[in-house]
Amino acid sequence: MSAAALAQPHDSAAADVVPILSLHDIHKTFGSHQALRGVDLDIRPGECLGLIGDNAAGKSTLSKVIAGTYVPDEGAIKVDGRPAHYTNPLEARELNIEMVYQDLALCNHIDVVGNLFLGRELKRGPFLDQKRMLAEADRMLAALEIRIPRLTAKVENLSGGQRQAIAIARAASFQPRVLIMDEPTSALAVAEVEAVLELINRVKAKGVAVVLITHRMQDLFRVCDRIAVMYEGTKVAERMIEDTNLQELVDLVVGKGGH
Amino acid sequence: MATYTERQSGSWLADLVSEHAQVLSIALFFLLCLAFFSAMNPNFLTSGNLLNVVRQAAPILIVAVAMTLVIATSGIDLSVGSMVALINATVAIVIAAGVSWPIAIMLMLLMGALIGGVQGWFISYQGIPAFIVTLAGLSILRGAALFMTEGYSIPIRDAGGFFWLGRGEIVGLPVPALLAVLVAVLGFVVMRRTTYGRQVISVGSNMEAARRVGMPARRVLASVYVVAGIACAVAAILLAARLGSGSSNAAQGFELQVIAAVVLGGTALQGGKASMLGTVLGTMTIAVIGNGLILMHISPFFTQIVTGTIILVAIWMNTRLFDRRWRLGKRKTA
Numbered sequence: 001m002s003a004a005a006l007a008q009p010h011d012s013a014a015a016d017v018v019p020i021l022s023l024h025d026i027h028k029t030f031g032s033h034q035a036l037r038g039v040d041l042d043i044r045p046g047e048c049l050g051l052i053g054d055n056a057a058g059k060s061t062l063s064k065v066i067a068g069t070y071v072p073d074e075g076a077i078k079v080d081g082r083p084a085h086y087t088n089p090l091e092a093r094e095l096n097i098e099m100v101y102q103d104l105a106l107c108n109h110i111d112v113v114g115n116l117f118l119g120r121e122l123k124r125g126p127f128l129d130q131k132r133m134l135a136e137a138d139r140m141l142a143a144l145e146i147r148i149p150r151l152t153a154k155v156e157n158l159s160g161g162q163r164q165a166i167a168i169a170r171a172a173s174f175q176p177r178v179l180i181m182d183e184p185t186s187a188l189a190v191a192e193v194e195a196v197l198e199l200i201n202r203v204k205a206k207g208v209a210v211v212l213i214t215h216r217m218q219d220l221f222r223v224c225d226r227i228a229v230m231y232e233g234t235k236v237a238e239r240m241i242e243d244t245n246l247q248e249l250v251d252l253v254v255g256k257g258g259h
Numbered sequence: 260m261a262t263y264t265e266r267q268s269g270s271w272l273a274d275l276v277s278e279h280a281q282v283l284s285i286a287l288f289f290l291l292c293l294a295f296f297s298a299m300n301p302n303f304l305t306s307g308n309l310l311n312v313v314r315q316a317a318p319i320l321i322v323a324v325a326m327t328l329v330i331a332t333s334g335i336d337l338s339v340g341s342m343v344a345l346i347n348a349t350v351a352i353v354i355a356a357g358v359s360w361p362i363a364i365m366l367m368l369l370m371g372a373l374i375g376g377v378q379g380w381f382i383s384y385q386g387i388p389a390f391i392v393t394l395a396g397l398s399i400l401r402g403a404a405l406f407m408t409e410g411y412s413i414p415i416r417d418a419g420g421f422f423w424l425g426r427g428e429i430v431g432l433p434v435p436a437l438l439a440v441l442v443a444v445l446g447f448v449v450m451r452r453t454t455y456g457r458q459v460i461s462v463g464s465n466m467e468a469a470r471r472v473g474m475p476a477r478r479v480l481a482s483v484y485v486v487a488g489i490a491c492a493v494a495a496i497l498l499a500a501r502l503g504s505g506s507s508n509a510a511q512g513f514e515l516q517v518i519a520a521v522v523l524g525g526t527a528l529q530g531g532k533a534s535m536l537g538t539v540l541g542t543m544t545i546a547v548i549g550n551g552l553i554l555m556h557i558s559p560f561f562t563q564i565v566t567g568t569i570i571l572v573a574i575w576m577n578t579r580l581f582d583r584r585w586r587l588g589k590r591k592t593a
Binding site for chain 1: 274452454457460461463465467470472473532
C-alpha cells in the first residue's frame with residue numbers, strides 16, 4: 001500500500017517499548033465500500049494516541065476492529081507482541097481492551113448501576129448483588145467526578161451528557177490496558193470534558209494505552225502524545241504531538257498534507 | 260454575585276408512582292372488575308367460584324410468564340396455542356401407548372423445549388422476524404396435532420397421579436393454581452434478580468449493546484422461545500390432566516389470551532421492559548372477565564370480543580399514555 005508508505009512514524013524513545021497492541025495491514029470491506037484499506041498502527045502503553053480524520057475516514061471502523069466488534073477481512077493484530085485472534089467484543093474485553101462507543105451502547109431500559117456492570121454483573125450465589133454493585137458504582141462515578149443523582153434511575157431518563165459519562169465510566173473502571181474512546185466528549189459539559197481529559201492523563205500515568213477519537217482538536221494537544229491521521233480508509237500520517245501544530249493537522253485531515 | 264444552590268430532588272414517592280404507573284393502573288382495573296362482577300352476581304365472590312377462576316387461569320398464567328420474557332426481547336410467540344394443543348394431544352397418545360405418566364411428562368417438556376428451540380433458532384440465528392416464524396408455527400403445530408389425532412379427542416385412562424396435577428388440591432387450593440403461582444414467583448425472581456433476567460432485558464433494550472459488552476445475545480434471544488416451549492408443555496399437561504383427555508382442538512385462541520394478559524400487565528411490545536407482577540394481574544383480569552361474563556349469562560362468544568377489545572385498548576394506552584412519561588400530580592417548578 002502506497003498510502004502506508006506515506007506515513008512517517010517519528011519513532012523516538014517510544015520505539016523501544018513493545019506495543020500493547022499492534023495492527024498490521026488491516027482491511028475491512030462492507031459490501032462494495034472499502035472502509036479500511038491496509039492500516040498499520042501501534043499502540044503503546046502509557047501513551048495517548050489521537051485518531052483524527054474527516055467523517056467516514058475509517059476512524060470508527062478501525063476502533064471497532066480494535067475492540068473486537070468488527071473482525072478484519074485481512075491483516076493481523078498482535079497483543080504484547082503475540083498474535084491475537086479475537087472475534088468478538090467479549091474476547092477483546094478479556095484482553096482488557098475496553099471501548100467507549102460513539103452511540104454509547106447503553107441499554108435505556110436498565111438503570112445506571114445495571115449499565116455500569118452490563119455484561120459483568122456482580123453476583124452473590126445465583127443472584128445479582130445489587131447492594132455491592134450500588135456501592136461500587138458510587139465509587140466508580142466519584143473517581144471520575146461524575147454526578148448522577150439517582151443510580152437506580154433508568155438511563156432513558158438521563159441527559160445526553162450523563163449517558164456519555166456512564167459509558168465512559170463503564171469502560172474506564174475495569175482496569176483496561178487499552179482504552180478506546182470514540183467521540184467521548186461530544187455531549188459533555190465543560191466540567192465533564194475537563195474530568196475526561198484529566199481521566200485520560202491519569203490512566204496514561206498508570207500505563208494504559210488510550211486511543212482518542214475526537215473532532216475537538218484543542219483537546220488533542222492537552223492529552224495526546226501521538227496523532228494518527230486517517231483519510232479514505234488509510235492512515236496518511238503519524239506525528240508526535242511536539243512535532244506538529246493545529247494547522248498541519250487540519251491540512252492533513254482535509255487531504256492537503258500530501259504536497 | 261452568583262449563588263450556587265443544589266437542585267431539590269423530588270419526592271421518592273412520586274418517582275415510585277411514575278415508575279410503576281402501569282402496574283398500579285392494571286391493579287386498579289382488576290379491582291374494578293372484581294367490584295363490578297361481585298355487584299352483578301352474588302355467586303362471583305364465593306370461594307368455590309374464585310378457586311375455579313384460578314384453576315382455569317393457571318395454564319394462561321404459566322405461558323404468560325414465559326411470554327413476558329419473549330415480549331421483553333421485543334419478540335412475540337403466536338404459536339403457543341397450537342403448541343399447547345399439539346403437546347396436549349401427544350401426551351394423551353403417549354400415555355395411551357403405555358408409557359408411564361412421569362416419563363411422558365419428561366418427554367413432553369423436552370418436546371416443548373425442542374419446538375421452542377427450533378423457532379428460536381430461526382428467529383435468532385437466521386434473523387427471520389419472530390412474528391413470521393411463530394405464525395408459521397401456529398399453523399404447522401396445530402396442523403400436526405390435527406393430523407396425529409384426526410380431530411378426535413384421546414382419552415387418558417388409569418393415571419391417578421397424572422390427574423392429580425389437574426384436579427388435585429393441597430390444603431384446599433387447586434394444584435394447577437399452586438404450580439402457576441410457583442412459576443410466576445420463579446419468573447419474578449429470574450427477571451429481577453438474576454443475570455439471565457438482566458440479559459433478556461438487555462437484548463430487548465439494545466441487542467447490539469448487549470453483544471458489545473460480551474453477552475451471548477443470540478443465545479439469549481433464542482432461549483426465551485425455549486422457555487416459552489417448556490411453559491407450553493406444562494400448560495398442556497395441566498390441561499390434559501384436568502380434562503382427562505388430549506385433543507387437537509385444545510387451547511383455541513389461547514395465544515390471544517396470553518398476549519392480552521402480558522400487554523395488559525404493562526410489558527411493552529417494543530421490548531426492554533418486563534413486569535411479572537403486571538402479567539399476573541393481567542392474567543387474573545382476563546380470567547375474571549371471562550368468568551364474570553359467563554356468570555352474567557352473557558354469550559361465551561362475547562368473551563372473545565372483550566378479549567380482543569382489551570388487547571387493543573391496552574396497547575393503545577401503552578403507546579399513547581405511558582410512553583410520554585406522564586406524571587401523577589404536578590411537576591415542581593425549580
